[in-house]
Amino acid sequence: GWSVTHQDMKWIYDWLSVCGINMYTPHAFYYTTDGLAKHDAPPSPFYQMPAWKHHGLLSGYVKNLWELLSSGSRKVDVLVMDPVTSSWTAMGEKKHVKKKLARDFAVLQDTMLRNHVDYYIIDTELLAQAQADNGRILVNGESYGVLVIPPVLNIDRDTMKVIERYIEQGGAVIASCCLPVENIDGYSGAASVFGGVLGVDSIGIYNRYISEDGTAASSCIQKGNLVFVPSVTDIPEKVRLFLEDDISILTGGKQNESIMAAHYTAGAKDICYIVNTSGASHRTEVRIKHASEKAVEMYAAAVEKGGSPQKLDTVLNNGYLSVSLDFSPFQSYVLVAGDAALNTDEAAYGSGNLYRLPLEGEWEIALKSMNALRLGHWNLELQNTADSSASFRVSSKDPVTCKPVIDQIADGGLSVAINLKNYFGCPKEIGLPPMECKYQMSFKADKLKELWLVMEPGSIYGQWHMMLNGHRIDPADFTNKQIYMPTNMAADISKFVKTGENSLEVFVKASRTFDGIVNPLYIFGDFGAFRESSGQFGWKLSSPAGSGKIADAAGSGIPFYAGEVEYSKMLNFGADFNGRFDLRIEDPSIQGTVSLHVNDHHAGVRSWSPYTWEIDKSWLKPKGNVVKLCVTTSLLGLFEGQEIDNITHKLYDL
Secondary structure, three states, X not given: OOOOOHHHHHHHHHHHHHOOOOOOOOOOOOOOOXXXXXXXXXXXXXXXXXXXXXXXXXXXXXXXXXXHHOOOEEXXXXXXXXXXXXXHHXXXXXXXXXXXXXHXXXXXXXXXXXXXXXXXXXXXXXXXXXXXXXXXXXXXXXXXXXXXEOOOOOOOHHHHHHHHHHHHOOOEEEEEOOOOOOOEOOEOOHHHHHHHHHOOOHHHHHHHHHOOOOOOOOOOEEEOOEEEEOOHHHHHHHHOOOOOOOEEEEEOOEEOOOEEEEEEXXXXXXXXXXXEOOOOOEEEEEEEEOOOOOOOEEEEOOOOOOXXXXXXXXXXXXXXXXXXXXXXXXXXXXXXXXXXXXOHHHOEEOOOEEEEOOOOOOEEEEEOOOEEEEEOEEEEEXXXXXXXXXXXXXXXXXXXXXXXXXXXXXXXXXXXXXXXXXXXOOOOEEEOOOEEEEEEEEEEEOOOOOEEEEEOOOOEEOEEEEEEOOEEEOHHHOEEOOOOOOOOEEEEOOOOXXXXXXXXXXXXXXXXXXXXXXXXEEEEEOXXXXXXXXXXXXXXXXXXXXXXXXXOOOOOOOOOOOOEEEEEEEEOOOOOOOOOEEEEEOOOOOOOEEEEEEOOEEEEEEOOOOEEEEOOHHHOOOOOEEEEEEEEOOOHHHHHOEEEEOOOOEEEEO
């Protein structure tokens, strides 16, 4: 939704890229988010987003990534057969089996990725055209050494012929959970092939799998190079019976399942793309199978704009290049290894002296644009205005949110009369009678200067006017003024807002189901918006806080603010560092775009983890360095009236 950041989008691109996907269609770049349009499948990472001006960093990252990866060929030695024909036959009384097949297939793929066993998925039609040659499967000029068969109900005749020849030649096949028994296109011989080689009852294994309780086979069975495992999670271990690890990412001697990898080769070079998919930091040992017995140099490529390649300490041992890598949350690397992989003048060696910026405590705050108060909850009163015996006057018990009046009636449990409309040859249509809708909300304010009441086109449907503390505001009082969008309409309410309690009423003549206040209104100005600890008025507009905690937008009076927030603080870096000097933010509260200045020198922009900047030491002072972090927000607070927990990614109403 509207909480999306470049970090979120990079995480998605990284996941897709490590799976081999290199064509993306971002969803979506909308020409407008006015009114209800913003709720039509958000978000829009377009000009509406405060971070849009930095979007080139993300598109540049993806471009540079695939320029590197496309220079090589992916190293894959495992084929996973697509169980699509089993999904087709799992209908009717076997619908539960269809769900089970899909779940097991998903778990299989995830387990293999997390155990760094790379694979391609092959459909049965393509597999039927493959050749079995000397214990390997040849497809479109590529050769594979292991075939993994997920839980399946059937395998067609032509595909089974290739598999049977492959087994006879000593090819490695790993089947799991369910053996193929069903007749498909007049063929059901797969059961006897697997059952004969393994010495098992294929029908019994099949029946246990498709039963409602889904009892699994009890143990692993291996005859020659044909293996049956009772769980798809056993497959990576069995693949290693036949293939050496191509790449391992180890923490504490075990495969780190939070980190994914893909291995490419380009001539004598190895290219490894490695992604931390988790929000945690990891210290790892990366081991990459290397064909040459000669030691080579390795570097982490500069994929991001403004980055520089970094040489790495590597060890060649028993045919594997080994390197120690630390991963920040969601960090990715592209490692390149080979003879003269990098000119020594092109890269810094290792990391610099690292200073972790402490975000705790109070920081001075300066907003780059006006602050906002979101008016998204209204007390609603409805009154029938037509000459009718079915007159009514009802009020909502609790405030309603901004949406069409028919939804507000439903949400508020309001009882109103209905109209029935007759159309020739058609059933009667239910409609609403003409109504006067009175929306009211209150807020408190201290003495403030410039204040604007702001709305988007399409925020109110029906004939309307407003009353602010008894002062009438008509549609003609709103003029086009860009506040957060170029289409914003704004009215100057500075003279109407008083110290203390303020009441805003919106009167709408509604005759259609979609009339009413359908989108929040906003007050913009130079103020802090603070939640009242008690009382019915909810929010109070006061002088800007001036300082606050970086992770506490609501406590700093900017819960609905959208744009850039400058946080500044005086810091002492201490020692006289030799070599590189890097500043890094390691705090989960920062997951948006951040621009860093040190003593008014711009160090650059980072839109995702790791938030690390190389600092020119000539910028630093012995004591008292002014650090400014310009943090770009999302539109979540402004558009949805919510905040996000960056740890759990759960949304909470403000």
